[in-house]
Amino acid sequence: MSNTPLISLRNVTKEFETKSGEVITALSDVSLDINRGSFVTLLGPSGCGKSTLLRLVGGLLEKTHGQVLLDGQEISSPTSKIGMVFQSPALLPWRTVRENVTIAADLGKLGRKEAEKAADHYLEMVGLKAFETKYPSELSGGMQQRVGITRALVHDPDVLLMDEPFAALDAMTRDHLQVELQRLWMAGDKTIVFVTHSIPEAVFLADDLVVLDARPGRVAEHLK
Numbered sequence: 001m002s003n004t005p006l007i008s009l010r011n012v013t014k015e016f017e018t019k020s021g022e023v024i025t026a027l028s029d030v031s032l033d034i035n036r037g038s039f040v041t042l043l044g045p046s047g048c049g050k051s052t053l054l055r056l057v058g059g060l061l062e063k064t065h066g067q068v069l070l071d072g073q074e075i076s077s078p079t080s081k082i083g084m085v086f087q088s089p090a091l092l093p094w095r096t097v098r099e100n101v102t103i104a105a106d107l108g109k110l111g112r113k114e115a116e117k118a119a120d121h122y123l124e125m126v127g128l129k130a131f132e133t134k135y136p137s138e139l140s141g142g143m144q145q146r147v148g149i150t151r152a153l154v155h156d157p158d159v160l161l162m163d164e165p166f167a168a169l170d171a172m173t174r175d176h177l178q179v180e181l182q183r184l185w186m187a188g189d190k191t192i193v194f195v196t197h198s199i200p201e202a203v204f205l206a207d208d209l210v211v212l213d214a215r216p217g218r219v220a221e222h223l224k
C-alpha cells in the first residue's frame, strides 16, 4: 500500500459566477488529503461547499485555482474509478428501478452478468428487490434515493462519493443502511467520502471527520 493520499486537494478555490454577474466563492484555498481505504465524512452548514467539493473530486466541475488529484493525476473529467451518489438521485424516469441501476452495462462500462448479479445483491440490501420493475415516479423520495445508492454500488467503484445519501430516509432504514455501508467498507478496499448534516451519523461512520466552515467554504477541522 502506498503512502501517498489517494485523493488530494491542494489550495483549491472554486468560484461561481451567478446570472446577475456576482462572484460566489464556494471553496477558498481548501487543502485536504484522503487516504486510500479511508471513510471520510464531510460535515458543515448548508452552503459551505460540500457538494461543490464532491463534484470537483468527481470530475463534474472545474476548479478555479489549485489542484484536485486522484493517485497523483489531475482529475478533469469523470472516471469509472469514482462513483457518485447525488444529493437528489437524478434517475431516468423512463427506465425501471432495475434498468436504472444496471445502466453501466448498457453504456458498456460493466459486463451484463456482473451488473445483474450486483443489482440483485444491492437491491436486496437497500430493500427494493420487490420494486425492481417499478418506475421512479412510482416511488417515494427515500426509495428513489436508495435507487441512486444502488446504482453507484453496482458500478463497484474504488471511490464512492456520497452526498447526503441517507437524508431522505426514515430512521430505521437509515440505521440499517449505515450498518450495511460500514460493512461494505470494512469488507473491501473502497475509499468513501460521505457528506452529512448529522453529527451522530458522521461520528458513527467515519474514521476521518472533516468539518467545513461557510462563506467562504474552508476546512475548519480535520479529525483523524
Ligand SMILES: Nc1ncnc2c1ncn2[C@@H]1O[C@H](COP(=O)(O)OP(=O)(O)OP(=O)(O)O)[C@@H](O)[C@H]1O
Binding pocket: 016, 017, 018, 024, 025, 026, 044, 045, 046, 047, 048, 049, 050, 051, 052, 053, 087
Ligand atoms: N452552479 C452554481 N452557480 C452559482 N453558485 C453555486 C453553484 N453551485 C453552488 N453554488 C454556490 O456555492 C456555495 C456552496 O454550494 P454547495 O452546493 O456546495 O453547498 P453545500 O455545502 O452542499 O450545501 P447543502 O448542505 O445545502 O447541500 C453556495 O453559496 C451556492 O450558492
Ligand SMILES: [Mg+2]
Binding pocket: 050, 051, 052, 087, 163
Ligand atoms: Mg449539498
